[in-house]
Amino acid sequence: MVVDAHQMRNDKPVIFSTWGLKYYPSVDMHELELEKAIKDFFYEEQEETIKKINLVNVKGFVELNTFYIESNKADLEYKVSAWVLEEVYCEKDGEIVLECGSSIPYLFIVDYDNDTDGYKVVDYFIPKDGERYEQSLKEIFTSSVRRQIKDFDMSNEIQKLKFKIEEDKDNYYKSH
Numbered sequence: 001m002v003v004d005a006h007q008m009r010n011d012k013p014v015i016f017s018t019w020g021l022k023y024y025p026s027v028d029m030h031e032l033e034l035e036k037a038i039k040d041f042f043y044e045e046q047e048e049t050i051k052k053i054n055l056v057n058v059k060g061f062v063e064l065n066t067f068y069i070e071s072n073k074a075d076l077e078y079k080v081s082a083w084v085l086e087e088v089y090c091e092k093d094g095e096i097v098l099e100c101g102s103s104i105p106y107l108f109i110v111d112y113d114n115d116t117d118g119y120k121v122v123d124y125f126i127p128k129d130g131e132r133y134e135q136s137l138k139e140i141f142t143s144s145v146r147r148q149i150k151d152f153d154m155s156n157e158i159q160k161l162k163f164k165i166e167e168d169k170d171n172y173y174k175s176h
Contacts, residue, residue: 035064038064041108041121055090057091063085063086067082069081077109079109080110082106083149083161
């Protein structure tokens, strides 16, 4: 039997192989749907901000890394701990420039909305800034999620999110 231990350590889908027979676990669409609801939440917020400011060729981008999903299936409510990188770009004097953005851990409360037959962010929590950051992390996230947040923050994982946004930004502005 062959098992990809590297994939297992990184919470990724694992391919099991036994004497030529292969098992491919199904893709967890549920997690993807929750992540889409979170991204949609940010895109809606960005649209509101864009309407308030008078800029040319403005576009927002969002990437996230999910740490943990806790579900209350009886209430169809989910708590999603994630790191979110969001950036809004615009065109100024013929150049594409970063207008605003943030990179911070969030705890989202996501409910299933029967009216839209999809998930929707109904609330969120972010840590306070400065001296209160560590204490507010403790108030918002479990210890295992806090460890993941610190590891994520200390590693180059944020750079991976940044790279994805740069790629999306370049593709968007090349086509517009």
